[in-house]
Amino acid sequence: MADPVRIQLLKQIGNADHVEMLRELRDQVHEQMEALLWASPVEQFNEQLNEVHDAVIRRTIVIAEAEMARLGKGSPPVPYAYLLFGSGGREEQTLSSDQDSGIVYQDPVSDSAATQHYFQQLSELIVNMLQTNGYPPCEGNVLSNNPEWCMSITQWKQQLNGWFQEPAWESVRHLLIMADGRSVHGSTRLLDELKEHFFIDLLNHPIIVKRMLDNTMRHKVLLGIFGHLLKEQYGEDAGSLDIKYGAYIPMVNAIRLLAIQAGIRDTSTLLRIRRLVELEELPSPEAAAYEQAFRLVMRLRLMTTEHYENGLYGNNGKLPSRKLTKEMTEELKSALRLGKKLQRKVYKQTMGRLT
Known part of the structure; x- marks a missing residue:
């Protein structure tokens, strides 16, 4: 994709105010980049393609936050990070990509149940909107609307501790998934803190x-x-x-x-x-x-x-x-x-x- 075209599409994605418009733009990107697969060095093609995926996902999250406010559910009560795993976390998505995602949010000062409920509702919106945009959910249920992948930083650390203490196949698979985690929206500090805990636990x-x-x-x-x-x-x-x-x-x-x-x-x-x-x-x-x-x-x-x-x-x-x-x-x-x-x-x- 020529730079001016890609830059214009990224700008349009960043300004989209509803999911249907995002879907149209995502389809345009798919068609244009599919035609240019052989014309670009693969590393450059991959970088540009994943930049577009990130832009679509970020804008979907922003639209979902706005929808929560419109429904009277307010804004995010605490800082949070929306995480991508799998090929999304590695920035190696192809023209098609499913959803491998999670949320980590700051520990609430009070009313943790209400905070958890907010992020569960937000996650449902995001996952559904991303489906509308052409991203199928992960078959293994590694999704932000799964309570096991949507928690406070303290709950996440406790879950990591549990996975490290139980060397079962599924626990190890989850730890390897976490190693590929990347923040695509929100507070990168929360993921940095979680990764630090991951590597300390690994040593032990x-x-x-x-x-x-x-x-x-x-x-x-x-x-x-x-x-x-x-x-x-x-x-x-x-x-x-x-x-x-x-x-x-x-x-x-x-x-x-x-x-x-x-x-x-x-x-x-x-x-x-x-x-x-x-x-x-x-x-x-x-x-x-x-x-x-x-x-x-x-x-x-x-x-x-x-x-x-x-x-x-x-x-x-x-x-x-x-x-x-x-x-x-x-x-x-x-x-x-x-x-x-x-x-x-x-x-x-x-x-x-x-x-």
Whole structure:
């Protein structure tokens, strides 16, 4: 998208005063950026696309706050932060994106029940409005209108403590989700405080790091032992490549675990790689190879099947292999070999720290 066009659209998004107008603008962005996918460097395309997603989400929250006031429910009673998790938290959303969200708010001086009720109502409005704007809710119910993901800072810290003390699979999954958390609206101080608590707790619970490693190694890259690409065998996606879970997620998870152990607060995968180099946790040449591989994976993930159903944008993460040229196929195999190398490195390095 040319800069003047993008700047104008961002301005229109920032001035939209109702959800229907936001939806029209979001559809315009989708069409224009889809046409320009191959014309821009992938990192630049990703940055611009996620800037637009953030703008739509922020404006939706502002409209929801105004609707609460119009309904006589007042303004936010205390400062709060609206959080994005998953690809939104990592600033790696594709043209389609679901909702992975939460709210953390300042401890109220009095009437905590009323404060909690306000944010639950606000969250319901935001989630519903974002659905109208084409963002389906997270299938795992990691949503701001879920009381477990909408709490005061003290309640959040208590929940983190509970997750750290119970190394069950679901608790560890939630902790890894939190590591990708990013504030898209409101008080960044609250998230900073929550992240500080997260990293302090992590130091005191090494068993959790082992469980995080188990989770990180769960998804294998889609490269067979003879160096061939592993394609989907059955169903409507037979012959396709699972770019999301067979290429993207393995690299995201591996870099995230290295970053967590290094105390890195950044959430984007590419930024995490660069911070690891700065902290001398990754050699610069090795990191450059991982960056190049990850850019290719990002490009292919942006190419995966998009569909539009019931007003919602969706993406199953599968890429028909016919869309790959011979050159791209070889580049993907090379990237996947690096992905395997990265997973081995993370396993060896993490186990070495735990013994």
